Amino acid sequence: MGQQNSTNHSRDIEMVLERLERQRIQREIxxxxxxxxxxxxxxxxxxxxxxxxxxxxxxxxTGLLIANAYKSKKTSFIIPIPPILAYLAYKANQCYGTSHATVATMATVIWQSKKDSLTPFLISPEAVTERTHQLAAIRKETDF
Incomplete structure (x- = not known):
């Protein structure tokens, strides 16, 4: 009878520790x-x-370019204006628009479709020891 209480007690302790570990991981996340x-x-x-x-x-x-084009009667001064306005529009969309939501959605789609190629392979302990032995052999060969 005492052994069963001990088994139940240790099982309860394991369950409590497991629950606490899950809570710790959830809080960390x-x-x-x-x-x-x-x-x-x-x-x-x-x-x-x-x-x-x-x-x-x-x-x-932009104002200076337009004034210079008007004053000198050369329309070539207007050429840089569209890229300047496009850059400003891009930055405004990045700050106040939907750019962040679009990037987050695209990242989720890419991650879900190519999950296998994006996750790195785990290194086994055997591979680590094998690589350690290889490096030791290389060091022996290079030391005269």
Missing amino acids: ALYEAQQQRRRAYELAYEREKLQWTGATGAIL
């Missing part, structure tokens, strides 16, 4: 995800701050 969200929010805020300066510079540059 939640903390990592919260850190990732905070990092992404910081990067987005940084890009939005840069957009203010980039937008102002792009607007001034």
